[in-house]
Amino acid sequence: MNAAPLPVPIDPDLSAERGANGQPDHVVSAVVPTRDRPIMVRRAIESILAQDHPGPIEVIVVFDGTEPDQSLVSTRPGRTVRVLGNARTPGLAGGRNTGILAARGNVIAFCDDDDHWLPGKLRAQLDALDDDPHAEFVTTAMTVDYDGRRTDRLAGCDQVSHQQLISSRMAMLHSSTFVVRRDALVDDIGLVDETLPRSMAEDWDLLLRAARRRPIVHVDRPLVDVTWGATSYFADQWQIRNEARLWLLEHHPEISRDERGAALHFSKLAFGHAALGQRREAMRWSARAFRRNPREPRTVLALLVATRLVRWEFVVRMLNTRGRGI
Template identity: 50%
Template sequence: MSSNADAGGHSPSETDIPAGVSGPQLPHVGVVLVTHNRPELMRRALDSILTQDYPGPITVHVVHDRCALDFGLVRQDPFREVRVQENSRTPGLAGARNTGIVSSVTQLVAFCDDDDSWFPGKLRLQTIALLQVPGAAFASTAMVVDYGAHTAVRLAGSKAIRHEDLLRSRMSMVHSSSFLADREALIGIGMVDETIPNSMCEDWDLLLRATRHGAIVNVDQPLIRVQWGGSSYFYQQWEVKNVAHMWMLDHHQDIRTNGVGAGRVYGQLAFGHAALGQRRAALRWAGRSIRANWREPRAVLALAVATGVVSDKRVLDSLQRRGHGI
């Protein structure tokens, strides 16, 4: 799939824009692009935002987190403006995103990670879908996953993402780089939680809180391209992932009451402990996972890693080749 084509085979058309709304009347969108020492990837992400076929104005807030500011990115264009700023809140992804949200004065706000990119029609199709659902405050899209030489398309299979869906599954195809939200509603929801350890699972937490107020509008076309593997700051950081999953269980008790969802998170904890060589903890969490949902495959994979049948790296490589993760 080429990033120069409109993903999903959709041809741009003015008929997509709701009746009575012209390009200049479309909502001003603020895009929060957080970066940390990845200038080449960040510039690719920025270019994919600036070349959107969205007829309305876009202001990009490039928030530098614990790295030197690049003022060469500044662009003074009323329809494609770029601002550069330093993370003024908690160090890390969550604080940097909130820095951009607070600085933006636009009606809508979107996120893009610095190692991801958008297809040209992403913002247009997503904004239109959001405008067509009265009262909707949050929107997402499907994605293309690049893992080394392998590419996979991840779809949600639905035009709406509900709270119950997110309790059962993290729905990793609903990625933070696809998020588009009404700014006032997002602030009311609580923005990004800066207390989450290492900002891990911050997108899942935000989605769970958002869906308590209503379903997320989902454009189920792969409109973003996501990099997995070595470019991810959380790739194989099992201790960080374990702590974050425990945080999620503590702050979202309803996950524990959902058999499928509990089995999945317990299985993730089992796998994380197995990857760290913590066999006893891995076996304990695998048992809890199976009791919650005997069909949960992560428990089986964790047991295989814990007993030395297969390595965690081999399991993760096999999954991510197909666009899936633990």
């Protein structure tokens, strides 16, 4: 699934001009996977095209399971929009990889179709990328929009290590903030893993693999609006969530070796089983989480749902209102 592809040459129409320092500006390929969100995807595209990056930007819109909308195709000075059908595994991961492999830029960026970039986002990240010659992967903080309630999620740091990602999901490092050098992504980090159940948590898996090589450079400003709510993927697919978390434990065994990371992961599994009404499994994972870190609050939430003292919908709604997920 993740074999390295042949390099794709940069289109002459997208060739970077020389900047003030004599160096070529980056050519950015923004990959936008989409499915059945015609209004939102147009907002996402416009937010990318409106960035003040002086170099070329191409937007690659990848339609998953639906016919590509050719009306989105456009060309303007320094800006292009292309549309493709997902040519790989159906789902978010395959859609992202279809766009990555078709990209003609030296920098890859992600934007989900229900999110949008804020002004200055791309320039801030490319400046951070250029400031560190060893940097490969740059993220920003985000603003969560949940049914009109907006919450900024900051990381409180300008670099994120592999250990930080093991101990905490670092959810503010959202996929719609990702900017990464194409050669590092394709040749070293590897493409988005298409074997994850329903592409669930593919962004965290990618972050873990990237941070294992080098720390993630982080711009701790909320420069992406992330939409949560009824339109979000995996809103109530607890079985898929559980399968994905088991996949992550198998493919990233260091999570289980970390006290905080293990408790966090086990408590999420406990909550997922509780939401499915699987009380025995919920209690088992809760016990495992408590043994690793008695202070993990999600364990208590899982037990409350498992014993039917509260409904899982209430817990998720309260957490989402604060810009946080389970």
